[in-house]
Structure formats: C-alpha cells, structure tokens
Amino acid sequence: MKKSEFLEELNEYLVGIPKSDKEEILQDYEEHFKVGKKKKRSDAEIIKSLGDPKKIARDVRNELSSSEQFELKSEAIETWVALKKFSKNIFNEARDKIDDTFQKEKKSDFSKWILISLIFIIAIIILNSPFLRFVGVVVLVYIIYKYFEEDGKNNKRKTKVKTKSQTKTSIKEIEENDSFKVVICVLFNVLFFVWFWFSLFWGVVSFFITSLAILISGIAVIVFAIFALISQNNPIIKDIILSGLFAGLGLVTLGSLFMAFSQWIIKIFFKLSKFYIELNRRFIKK
C-alpha cells in the first residue's frame, strides 16, 4: 500500500466525522509520512507503524462520540466501505476487459461472456421475470462447469509451463480465470443473494421501526395519562387512567428492549454482510 492509498482509505473510513476534525486527522497522518521520509523510512514501513486505517477510524470515532452508538456506526461505515471497494474492483475488472475488447478489435470468447452477462443481469433487474431467473441458473451452472473444466486444463498447462517455460500464456490464462470468477460471483449475487440480502435488510429495518413505534406510543400514552390525571379529577376514570399510565410505562420498557435487540441485530447483520463481501473478494483473488 502507498501513502496516497493509505490516506484515501483513511478518508473513506472517516465518514460521518466533522469535516474540520477529518482534515485535521488527515493532516496529522500526512505529517507522520513527512517525518518518516526524513528518517528515510519507506511508505510500507510508515504504514505498518501507523496501523490499519479501519482501526484508526474506529478509535477516532470512539474518542469523538461519547455514546454507545459508535460501534454500530463503525460497523455500518465499514460495511459500506467494503461494499464500495468490492464493487469498484468488479467495475474496474469489467471495464478493463471491455476496453481490451474494443481496443484490440477482436472479441475473445471470454469478453463476449462478460458483455452477455452484463446485458443479462440488466434484463433480469428490469424484467424481474422468473423465467429469466431460471435461464440464469442454467447459465450459471454452465459457467461453473466451464470454469472447473478450464481450471483442470490450466493445472495441466501449468505443469507443462514449468517444463516448457511458457510462462506468458499461462499468466494470461490465469487472468482470464480470475475474470470468470468475477462473472460467476456477479451472476450468483444478482440472481440469488442481492434479493435475499435486501429482504433481510428491510426485515431488520422494519423491526427497528416497529421498536421505535412501540417506544413512541408508550411515551405518548404516559404523557396523555399524566395530563389526564392532572386535569381530570373524576374518581370513575382514575383507575383506567392509572392503568393506561402503567401500560405506557410497560410499553416504553418493551420498546427499549426491542430497540436494544434491533440494534444488536443490525450490528450482526452488518458484520455478516462484511464477512460475505470479504468471502467474495477472497473467491475472486484466490
């Protein structure tokens, strides 16, 4: 990692921190690099001594925010940054392949695959048809089959490369193999995982909104009951109002419990999303 990459990553993880504080932190870290350079240390050495940008941002957020919300906020921001990085990688990969295709003016089998897949994905998103999804599954199975077939061929070729010194062709094939993984990954996620993820996401969000609604309704009942107890002096309804007051208190406690539980669920959800993105990244890079 270079200095610019480190600062860029730190800047991304510092989302949500006031601009003035953010600039100050970034300047501080630039200063670290300047001092390191004077001592003739390399970028990699300085970065190693500074630590992980994700951890730095988390510590800064912890210092600046006194509430317990910082951890949840950090999880959300880290998931967002991981997703951004991952989609950026995939986008760059696809763009490079398409650029290569048009520059060389010859369409390799693989580039065709990428273009067809992209068009197919867009069609699925627009039409949202069950038939297209079925076709997608068939295509996905075929691609996976082809991928493993290619993998087997590559392994055979790799052994030949060692003896016949055909390194260049081998690297090219491995690169194409990586891109196959990108297509498999994108197809699988768009066909199956994205929908599942969105339904889980909205489930979690609706649980949070429900908790908030219970909490607010409880507060409203308490306020109204207190107002009624002060303004009305009628013994007939006193018991009912007191019953309402305690029901309101119960609702507030229930709402608070639900809120705490929903925050815990959201945190787990973000952690799992981050883990899944990391799995995808590993699958492509492996």
Add this chain to the structure above:
Amino acid sequence: MKKIIISLVLMITFFLISGLFFLNSGIIKEDNWEVNKSRAEKILIELDSMPLIRINVENIDFDEIND
C-alpha cells in the same frame, strides 16, 4: 445482560400493575368475568369527554362482547 433482566422484570411489573388497575376500575365483573355494561358505558362516556379521545359509545355492543 443485567440491564435486560431488569428491563424485563420492570416491564412485567408495569403490565401487571396496569392489569390490576384495570380490574379495579370495575369494567370486568369479578364473579363471571363479563363486561359490566353500565360501568363500562359510564367510563367510556367520561373518557369521550376528554380532549384527544373520540369514542362512539352508542355503537358499542356490550352483549356481543360478553358472548
């Protein structure tokens, strides 16, 4: 964990107290657990007279509730 247990105990206590006040109001007859029509009507009319509360007492069929 401690906070959650305390909250749970508090919640159950509040709902129990609320239930006791509700029973004490006399809306439910203690001998046969049916709705006390006259008492319920009185309470609902009083509540209707309060601001922000609108109850159409005439349309409530207490006999159907008891059935």
